[in-house]
Amino acid sequence: MQTLNLDLAERSYPIVVGAGALARADLIAGALAQPRAVIVSNETVAPLHLAKLKAPLTAAGIDTLDVILPDGEEYKDWPTLNRIFDALLANRCERSTTLIALGGGVIGDITGFAAACYQRGVPFIQAPTTLLAQVDSSVGGKTAINHPLGKNMIGAFHQPQLVLADTDTLATLPLREFRSGLAEVIKYGLIRDPAFLAWLEANTDALLAREPQALAEAIVRSCRNKAEVVAADERESGERALLNLGHTFGHAIETGCGYGVWLHGEAIAVGMLMAAELSRRLGWIDSAAVERIEALFVRCGLPVQGPALGVERYLELMAHDKKVQDGKLRLVLLRSAGEAVLSSAAPAADIAAAIAARCRAE
Amino acid sequence: MQTLNLDLAERSYPIVVGAGALARADLIAGALAQPRAVIVSNETVAPLHLAKLKAPLTAAGIDTLDVILPDGEEYKDWPTLNRIFDALLANRCERSTTLIALGGGVIGDITGFAAACYQRGVPFIQAPTTLLAQVDSSVGGKTAINHPLGKNMIGAFHQPQLVLADTDTLATLPLREFRSGLAEVIKYGLIRDPAFLAWLEANTDALLAREPQALAEAIVRSCRNKAEVVAADERESGERALLNLGHTFGHAIETGCGYGVWLHGEAIAVGMLMAAELSRRLGWIDSAAVERIEALFVRCGLPVQGPALGVERYLELMAHDKKVQDGKLRLVLLRSAGEAVLSSAAPAADIAAAIAARCRAE
Ligand SMILES: NC(=O)c1ccc[n+]([C@@H]2O[C@H](COP(=O)([O-])OP(=O)(O)OC[C@H]3O[C@@H](n4cnc5c(N)ncnc54)[C@H](O)[C@@H]3O)[C@@H](O)[C@H]2O)c1
Ligand SMILES: NC(=O)c1ccc[n+]([C@@H]2O[C@H](COP(=O)([O-])OP(=O)(O)OC[C@H]3O[C@@H](n4cnc5c(N)ncnc54)[C@H](O)[C@@H]3O)[C@@H](O)[C@H]2O)c1
Ligand SMILES: [Zn+2]
Ligand SMILES: [Zn+2]
Numbered sequence: 001m002q003t004l005n006l007d008l009a010e011r012s013y014p015i016v017v018g019a020g021a022l023a024r025a026d027l028i029a030g031a032l033a034q035p036r037a038v039i040v041s042n043e044t045v046a047p048l049h050l051a052k053l054k055a056p057l058t059a060a061g062i063d064t065l066d067v068i069l070p071d072g073e074e075y076k077d078w079p080t081l082n083r084i085f086d087a088l089l090a091n092r093c094e095r096s097t098t099l100i101a102l103g104g105g106v107i108g109d110i111t112g113f114a115a116a117c118y119q120r121g122v123p124f125i126q127a128p129t130t131l132l133a134q135v136d137s138s139v140g141g142k143t144a145i146n147h148p149l150g151k152n153m154i155g156a157f158h159q160p161q162l163v164l165a166d167t168d169t170l171a172t173l174p175l176r177e178f179r180s181g182l183a184e185v186i187k188y189g190l191i192r193d194p195a196f197l198a199w200l201e202a203n204t205d206a207l208l209a210r211e212p213q214a215l216a217e218a219i220v221r222s223c224r225n226k227a228e229v230v231a232a233d234e235r236e237s238g239e240r241a242l243l244n245l246g247h248t249f250g251h252a253i254e255t256g257c258g259y260g261v262w263l264h265g266e267a268i269a270v271g272m273l274m275a276a277e278l279s280r281r282l283g284w285i286d287s288a289a290v291e292r293i294e295a296l297f298v299r300c301g302l303p304v305q306g307p308a309l310g311v312e313r314y315l316e317l318m319a320h321d322k323k324v325q326d327g328k329l330r331l332v333l334l335r336s337a338g339e340a341v342l343s344s345a346a347p348a349a350d351i352a353a354a355i356a357a358r359c360r361a362e
Numbered sequence: 363m364q365t366l367n368l369d370l371a372e373r374s375y376p377i378v379v380g381a382g383a384l385a386r387a388d389l390i391a392g393a394l395a396q397p398r399a400v401i402v403s404n405e406t407v408a409p410l411h412l413a414k415l416k417a418p419l420t421a422a423g424i425d426t427l428d429v430i431l432p433d434g435e436e437y438k439d440w441p442t443l444n445r446i447f448d449a450l451l452a453n454r455c456e457r458s459t460t461l462i463a464l465g466g467g468v469i470g471d472i473t474g475f476a477a478a479c480y481q482r483g484v485p486f487i488q489a490p491t492t493l494l495a496q497v498d499s500s501v502g503g504k505t506a507i508n509h510p511l512g513k514n515m516i517g518a519f520h521q522p523q524l525v526l527a528d529t530d531t532l533a534t535l536p537l538r539e540f541r542s543g544l545a546e547v548i549k550y551g552l553i554r555d556p557a558f559l560a561w562l563e564a565n566t567d568a569l570l571a572r573e574p575q576a577l578a579e580a581i582v583r584s585c586r587n588k589a590e591v592v593a594a595d596e597r598e599s600g601e602r603a604l605l606n607l608g609h610t611f612g613h614a615i616e617t618g619c620g621y622g623v624w625l626h627g628e629a630i631a632v633g634m635l636m637a638a639e640l641s642r643r644l645g646w647i648d649s650a651a652v653e654r655i656e657a658l659f660v661r662c663g664l665p666v667q668g669p670a671l672g673v674e675r676y677l678e679l680m681a682h683d684k685k686v687q688d689g690k691l692r693l694v695l696l697r698s699a700g701e702a703v704l705s706s707a708a709p710a711a712d713i714a715a716a717i718a719a720r721c722r723a724e
Contacts (some may be wrong), residue, residue, distance in 0.1 A: 082440070119517075155481075156482055
């Protein structure tokens with residue numbers, strides 16, 4: 001088990017990574033304000049992993065209540081959020097009741113937002129069970145639900161008390177979800193950690209075989225990158241925006257095809273290639289760098305071409321993205337494979353051309 | 363025009379009180395991050411006061427969009443909140459778009475919560491138009507909507523950039539609403555400002571006549587009290603809870619009778635008398651003190667007896683209140699008429715007796 005710390009003064013918290021982390025009732029108990037917790041999970045994850053979390057808590061004298069939600073991004077919405085509030089209120093949960101999110105990014109985001117809003121804020125713990133959630137969404141305090149007009153439009157910054165990333169849970173993760181998580185792992189290499197990028201290229205096979213050592217290493221190095229960025233810029237006023245490499249393009253794909261058709265990691269893999277292609281057009285990186293990134297995605301089984309939405313539709317969807325400031329689209333681009341920058345320098349024609357180069361023809 | 367400051371380090375903001383404050387487009391413009399604002403108001407307030415706010419902004423080159431909601435506490439709910447989000451998204455409002463709440467506490471609370479959640483937080487300005495909102499809800503950053511199982515159960519702490527309390531707007535306020543606001547004004551005297559309590563007793567007639575000087579004085583002294591308390595305890599971990607004098611009882615009345623039957627100030631007036639009666643039973647204040655408070659409420663036209671819900675129902679509703687910690691009810695009680703304390707010392711039998719003494723028989 002390895003522990004790293006997200007350093008945010010009085011909001012600092014530990015990130016515990018390793019096999020069996022879910023069973024660490026001692027760590028959870030230490031983070032609770034009262035011997036009671038509400039576990040929020042979904043219909044897929046609960047049968048597979050809930051007992052591993054719940055039994056040790058019960059044995060430790062902690063009273064737990066489960067809220068099991070339906071599974072899917074389409075349930076990251078207000079009616080489902082309200083089911084959490086209903087359960088909390090029906091069970092008279094108080095300001096000191098802690099919520100525990102057991103699941104992927106959807107469960108983490110909706111549970112975190114419920115914790116942010118219930119009685120104006122209660123504590124919560126992240127117990128991520130997808131690779132994506134372990135390396136990205138569970139760390140950093142961004143919480144949200146979707147709105148019919150846009151993903152993650154309603155949310156809050158609310159930091160967890162503790163993150164427990166149990167690598168054992170990844171054994172049951174569907175291959176496509178696992179690959180999708182790898183896209184976020186690779187992202188850290190691309191934006192700020194060239195040594196990690198090289199390590200990933202050298203260890204792709206071990207990762208795809210889900211070798212425990214390799215997994216733990218990839219998760220810890222990803223979380224360390226994310227923790228450093230968030231510690232420097234909790235509210236995304238600067239550096240944190242670099243974590244959105246590929247996301248403005250990727251969100252357009254996710255929204256344009258309807259939630260759930262493309263996985264988040266698949267969409268941002270293509271989005272990162274669009275950003276790379278745009279960076280190449282600006283003369284910042286060469287074709288070899290773009291091909292190197294593409295090759296890694298291909299080996300990971302990730303898509304390297306977007307859906308045929310039409311360039312106009314991509315641009316329209318991107319204009320709805322939060323990364324718009326004063327009407328101008330700010331994009332994360334690459335200075336090299338290992339260094340990202342935030343820029344509004346790209347001419348509209350180049351943005352359109354980069355999209356066209358990386359999506360299927362209509 | 364008088365200005366006081368709520369001192370919260372980087373979240374500090376000015377509270378501007380006086381006739382014509384709504385027209386201070388200069389102050390608003392200084393608080394905006396872009397020349398654009400979304401005004402949220404309701405169907406009652408907009409026809410009366412929107413133009414006074416909007417015309418000077420338009421003249422100052424600030425683009426405004428109005429979102430006019432239906433009027434009533436029953437609309438402080440998710441579907442109505444969603445109408446704000448719909449408008450913001452349909453108009454592609456960005457992270458730097460400022461919301462302005464023009465109305466009473468309902469509009470202030472729902473708009474503040476919309477600002478807290480939209481894209482994980484945008485700036486907002488409070489332009490309160492009821493006495494209650496000017497002396498209480500617009501100051502301090504508490505925002506919320508109601509849930510069918512409890513008032514203000516879903517919310518956030520989100521401080522405004524600026525509060526503009528225009529005393530002119532109170533001229534159109536229905537008498538019952540005005541009186542209700544006086545209950546919150548008197549509350550400040552009771553919990554921490556005996557000199558202000560004496561001033562209120564000496565100036566009741568001038569206040570009821572809505573004399574501009576008296577009004578401004580009462581609002582400024584109220585806001586100063588609230589600002590001091592909030593500055594010392596933004597997140598309500600201690601002293602701020604004293605602002606809830608009468609509120610646990612009062613919320614039971616509001617919920618028990620259905621939102622809107624009792625006004626908030628009416629309910630907390632009775633609640634404050636229940637707290638006073640309970641304090642008397644604990645031997646902390648004498649009957650004369652209780653009668654003094656009752657006399658002031660009577661002169662202000664406020665109720666001094668609660669509805670006949672039955673003591674059991676009061677207790678049940680109070681157990682749902684946020685002021686429960688580890689299953690024990692913490693109440694704000696009076697050490698004297700001018701000093702409140704938070705206490706869980708009251709025996710259940712005394713709580714029941716205090717309620718029974720101050721509510722109509724079933
Ligand atoms: N808050 C943030 O900072 C942040 C960052 C990135 C993504 N996100 C959000 O995260 C979400 C995507 O997260 P995700 O990719 O984890 O999706 P997800 O939560 O939908 O999980 C993917 C699927 O895997 C299932 N699953 C989860 N754990 C499993 C396990 N151990 N075994 C078998 N099946 C399992 C889930 O039930 C689901 O069907 C999106 O809503 C995205 O917006 C948030
Ligand atoms: N956030 C906080 O700290 C805090 C504190 C106290 C109360 N509150 C909340 O505030 C709400 C009560 O606020 P309220 O008493 O202002 O109620 P309100 O907002 O419902 O206003 C009362 C009525 O007066 C009307 N009105 C408002 N201004 C007017 C004007 N100038 N002329 C004529 N009519 C006018 C309104 O349309 C409404 O019909 C409750 O929801 C309560 O929970 C919040
Ligand atoms: Zn992502
Ligand atoms: Zn109140």
